[in-house]
Amino acid sequence: MASPAAPQSQVPYPVRALTPAHADLARSAGVPALLANEDYVEALARVVYYWGYPAVDGFGRTNMWEIMKEKPGTMLGLLPGAPMNTTGCLADYMSPSQRWVVTPNNDTIYGAGFANLAVEPAVVQTPTDAPQGHYWTIQIVDIFTNVIHQLGSASATPGGKFLLVGPDWKGEKPEGFLDVLRMPTNTAGVFPRSFAARTPEAKATAVAVLDQIGMYPLSKDRPGPHRIDCHAAARNAVYPPGVTAQMIAGDPDASRPQWVNPKTFWDDLEKMLAANPTVGPSDAAMAGQARTLIALRKTDPGYKALLDRAALAADAALHASSTYVQVGVDAGNSWQRQEGAGRWGTDWFSRAQATVIYIYVNDYREATYFIRGTDAKGSLLDGRHVYTMTFPKEALPPMDRTRGGFWSLTMYDKDYFMLPNPPNGRTNIGTVNLDANELRFAPDGALTLTLSREQPTNAEARANWLPAPEGQFALIVRAYVPTQQILDGAYKLPDVIREAKNGAP
Structure with missing residues (x-):
């Protein structure tokens, strides 16, 4: 690494301590220590990236204040x-x-x-x-x-x-x-x-x-x-400068932000910390580490390059892991769940993953989220197939209706957005459809939902149809005001079964 540009007396001790005292020993004897320090900084930088990702994302969204200032x-x-x-x-x-x-x-x-x-x-x-x-x-x-x-x-x-x-x-x-x-x-x-x-x-x-x-x-x-x-x-209706209603109608992605840009992450993290000098007890230690890395990046061009590269690598790893196929732990029948959702504590990686796939999830005791991106056999869900999901009699998700509880199954495309124009108007299916008496139960009391791109020809399947997009898709079951059966994992959602034939059952 190059020597710090600023005088040593102006550099905080934690920053100075990341450079070995005698990195230039004869016959390159100081190189192993130098490499060890660099490895430490790189490893710490990746953890700080996961830790800070939700805060940089959220702070970016405060641009709402300028857009909606009136x-x-x-x-x-x-x-x-x-x-x-x-x-x-x-x-x-x-x-x-x-x-x-x-x-x-x-x-x-x-x-x-x-x-x-x-x-x-x-x-x-x-x-x-x-x-x-x-x-x-x-x-x-x-x-x-x-x-x-x-x-x-x-x-x-x-x-x-x-x-x-x-x-x-x-x-x-x-x-x-x-x-x-x-x-x-x-x-x-x-x-x-x-x-x-x-x-x-x-x-x-x-x-x-x-x-x-x-x-x-x-x-x-x-x-x-x-x-x-x-x-x-x-x-x-208010539009940011340079964006019109016609542009959004023609291309919904025309004004889609990149809330966290790894190329500017360290600068954006510094702005967030300046606006939030105090953080909660589970985040305080990492805030100190983040400030050290930000100062280190300013004082040494070699470390600046290392930290910028670490941000790019961490971002790629985060997004590779943050899918409905990979996030969470087994919740039965191939569904997954983040058990501490909303109450993250020091589970910074899960918090970052949640920011990518469903930012601002409620406290899990308020709403429990079950997700998946595969069928019962572990194959990716795809709109070219037909899938069914059967709830046995009296086995719908147990919610506390006295406190407003409800449940729903929502369909998302591969980017985790709803279908803009589903053929039957449904982007989800659940309590609202049951309350409206729209769904058809089998003679034995079971409820079978059909998930497919093409409309089913069978009348019962058509009544219980949740349209799927072309290509890969993902599912989420929201259980609002869950009972203890859901909270402690005793209740299991039914699996998602791919039908043998490509068509309506």
Whole structure:
């Protein structure tokens, strides 16, 4: 390595310690120590990349503040967006044609916003008039996507106002607030959701609840509830500079961001850490390591090249492992599950993988996610085949309906987005279809779902059909408000069986 460019007295000790004291011994005797130090730095850099990946991704998404700086609305006419410390919301399901958020659901109507708690605290409002048994939640995550607070029907959260504050806030609970919600980082993501069945009446109920929940700056608080108009927000379509509605309609990927660019990772990580100098206890030690590597990269051109290369290698490895075929552990019948989802602790690699395939997953106790990309024999799922999934009598996923629980099976293409124009209008199948009496049960009480690109000719299979795309696809079962059977692994989903013939069963 070249000698540090900055005077040694200005370089922090942890950075100086990464260069051997006598790397230039005669007859190259110092080379083994030099190589050992380089190996250590490279190994540490890869771990730091996995650790920091979710935070760089999330911090990049705060560009919402600039795009939506005037008022809440829809980014690109497709996604909820809002100014700083504010949430926006949709008035219907998220459009299947959007390409910003991987693996969204089509069971709930979304809200979203990001807070900068270094500027001021935010008010998080919960509904005072939600129907009994209606599912709603407000998921609040730190910059690393750790779920810090999960309010909602599942936890019987009362209606009213909460004060969301950053790590440096000091004060007492204001008059009229239910509680103070403390965050370990200045940047927080706040994501309301409200369950919506397929009918206009059910969607109206979902939006009426969503109109009562969300986030806004403390400086805008007034006595009484704050009214949030999701229909007005949904009509306010905003596009980034240089992007038009016609461009998005012609090519959904026209404005698809690369939230984490390995070529700029270290600079982006430095910006994130500058905005979030304090992090939670599970991330504090790695934050110190990250700052050391960032300083090392600035002081030594050789180490800069090594760190930049390590970021590229780590990014390639992360994406190679982050697929519905590989992520998680066995959950029975070839389904996989990340058992600590949302509550990551020091499981930084799983957290990074989740960021790639389904960022901002709920606390697993709020919603358990089962994923797969293969059939019962371990072959990749592909739309040219026909698959079935049979639930025996009274063996549907056990959810707590009294607290709003529901389940769904969602179809995604190889990039983990929904089908934009499914022939029967379904991007998922589950509780909403059961409640609408759309599905057909066999005489023995079993329910068989058919997954295929071509429409089945059999009437029962057609009623229970979830369309698949051309080529490779992936599946996710969401179990919202799961019972203990799901949480402890006693309940097993049925396997996905490829039919012997290429066609409808």
